[in-house]
Amino acid sequence: MSQSLDIAVIGATGTVGETLVQLLEEREFPVGTLHLLASGESAGASLPFKGRNLRVRDVADFDFAQVRLVFFAAGEAVTRSFAARATTAGCSLIDLSGALDAAAAPSLVPEANPQLLEGLAAPYQLTSPSASAVALACVLAPLKDLFTAQRLSVTASLAVSSRGREGVTELARQTAELLNARPLEPRFFDRQIAFNILAQAGAPDAQGHIALERRMASEIRQLLGEPGLRVSATCALAPVFFGDSLAVSLVADKAVDLAAVFERLRQAPCVELVEDEGDYPTAVGDAVGQDSVYVGRVRGGLDDPCELNLWIASDNARKGAALNAVQSAELLIKHYLSKILT
Template sequence: MPETIDIAVVGATGLVGEALVELLEERDFPVGTLYLLATGESAGKSVAFRGRNLRVGKLSDFDFAKVRMAFLSTTADAAVECSGLALAAGCSVIDLSGAALAEQAVVALPAANADVLESLSLPARIAAPCAPAAEVAEVLAALRDVLDVRQLSVTACLSASALGREGVQELARQTAELLNARPLEPKLVDRQYAFNMLAQVGVVDEQGHSALERRMAAELSSLFPALEGALDVTCALAPVFFGDALMLSITAGAPLSLDALQAALDAAPGIERVDDDYPTVIGDAQGQDSVYVGRLRLGLTNSCKLNLWIASDNVRKGAALNAVNLGELLIKHYL
């Protein structure tokens, strides 16, 4: 393992980009020189790292030959362009944008399939799953020795931060307008979001599925091939600033033991099981590095069915920490 490695963070001024930088410092990641990059007006801003304020450079001006690893927390279009440049320059890429999935990149999550990195040739392009898919996958990975999944249904209640900083700002603005009895003017979404539940996240296709729902299904199927064609995903938008809350309904191939399921969750690193209660984003998960699980119960009439509830910090745990963990594995074993 090298003493240090030069790294780039693309999208460093976004919510996940900022969390990436914080975690690189908190976890004493072996960073030599850290290059922070962004597009548009975000270039030129400063971000704190290890007691210094680092200026954010323009992505269009950057030479990826300067670094050996890049985290891409940006739009899919920008990720496609700069990942090609990075790989050509010998720089490995951890892509959080979702774009890499369409190009048959390896989808990896440390808790689920860390061994997949062994088959990679360098420089590598690794697709990090979106936050809600990562949170579901971590729980499935903890249960796979005691649960033969035949069918999975996920209902994901996502926060404003799933839409990025603009989503948080939209929720805050709408909330202020309503509380101050001003006329509501939806901008980022097409209707009242504050104090409301929206039944979809983004536009839907001709079959009624959103891009995020399809991405979650594809990433979960990649991480757990047995789920191919055996899962359903619904994403809704909750009037919460940060954090994901998800309900899982899992059908197994044989009757389940609740004691065995609880023991498997208790033994899994990165999972916190809440017994005789249920976790919430605000009370438990926000700012934490674990996925919180509660309300474990078998089906009302079917002992092959398990229902459970998940709460997780989508920005920190679901996205940034999993990406940093992938970077740590890549450095330790391959760079």
Template sequence: MSQSLDIAIIGATGTVGEILVQLLEEREFPVGNLHLLASGESAGASVPFKGRNLRVRDVADFDFSQVRLAFFAAGEAVTRSFVPRARAVGCSLIDLSGALDPLEAPSLVPEANPELLAGLSAPYQLTSPSASAVALACVLAPLKDLLKPQRLSVMASLAVSSRGREGVTELARQTAELLNARPLEPRFFDRQIAFNILAQAGAPDAQGHIALERRLVSEIKQLLGEPGLRVAATCALAPVFFGDSLAVSVVAEQQLDLTAVRERLGQAPGVELVEEEGDYPTAVGDAVGQDSVYVGRVRGGVDDPCELNLWIASDNARKGAALNAVQSAELLIKHYLSKILT
């Protein structure tokens, strides 16, 4: 990756956008000119990159012909508004918002389905899937041929940062109010999140499912290449700033070989198996700030020899969002974009 690439980050002042900038520097990504963009009041701020402070500009005024790759790390509405402009000038893009049609911008997790790129052509359009889907795919992809999964159930306890900077601010405010014995009035969330768990991480549809649950079901089927897999997903909000925790149950085609499962997980790229007696991974103690997905409590079912149960912890903002997007870009450059760089 000796050639450089001019890049834009839309949503550069958000939590994930700032981590994207950090990772481009940490991983020595071949950035030529880096354009930091945002909408509304965020324009005009500055973000440090390689010893300089880069000014954030208004995305509404940006000419996408200046860049070859754009990371869309803002909300769905911003993505839908500005992706057509990027497409029109041949700019490749990686969307982190989930706003795009999966047929046009399929989900990619490099540890799980890198072969996806073989069917794509420039300009490339990819989705970096939801943080829960990234964590699940990293753990389940190396087990797929071993388990031949028939059914998957996921209970995802999501950090409040999954709702952006406002979620983090609200948890901090509520916690301070309660610890100081002051009356609590929820603002960003519809009820108390501090010292509590909210059973749904968004507004439900007519069938009772939230958009993130439907997105997770769709993404994991695509990432594993299992369109017929039966998936049940529940996404709750936990009083944690960063780091998601997932309770996972997989029903395999036949009786489990737990020794083989542990061997696969121990060798899987991007996965850390926590197997010392009595130990298990946690979001705060293990995953936050790390580039790996942590998995533990590997066990069979209580009364079903075909059932595998797992506990997963992952940094939702770093590994689940920003790092997966950067790794996807690295894969694009290595195999595809390098052919058209000038």
């Protein structure tokens, strides 16, 4: 990728946005001019990139005609406000918020469904899925030809960084208050998160499901190409700054060949299989800061030969969000954007 591309990152001052900028440099992404953007209150900050400090500007004043690719790493409201402006200016975009309609901006995990790009036309609109869906797709896609999944149950213990920088700050503040024997006053979360687990990672709808649970279920069906897959999802918040942990149970259409499952996971390009007896991966001890999804506790069901159980640990901000978005952009450049490279 010797040619360069002018790029904008919206939400550059957030936890995912900062990681995304770091990865663009680490992976030697062919950036021409990099424009760092954020909402008005965050504009004016600076971020390092290739030996320079780049000033963050207000997205409201940005002319999208200056770039050919935009990463939307802010919230849903920002994507809804500016995505149309970007595409009207001829920019392709990768959205990490899940705000866009799946038909217009389908979900992409390059290791799971790269064929998605076939038939799409510029300007391209893609969704980088939720971090949990990315981790699931990396692990389950290599197993697709071993069986057909009929039901998938996932309990995701999410890091507080899934709620942005405010979540990280709140956990740190609550922890300090408790360790210093001071009265705890929840602010960002509605109750104590330090040394606790919250049973829902957002506000529930009338049926009791949060938006992230519905999003994850929809995304994994699309990523695996299984529109009829029955999915049960529970997203809880754990007192961990970075790194998600997922307990996964899958029911297949036939008896699961565990030896074949182990072999596929060993060969999967984005998976680190932990298979030593008695060992298992953790978010903090293994996954944080890494580009792989860690899998352990691979086992069948207690009384159902068609059941497969897994434990997954992944860095939500790096692998689950920023890296997947950058890899998606690399795939676009390699196969589909050569005609608009400068």
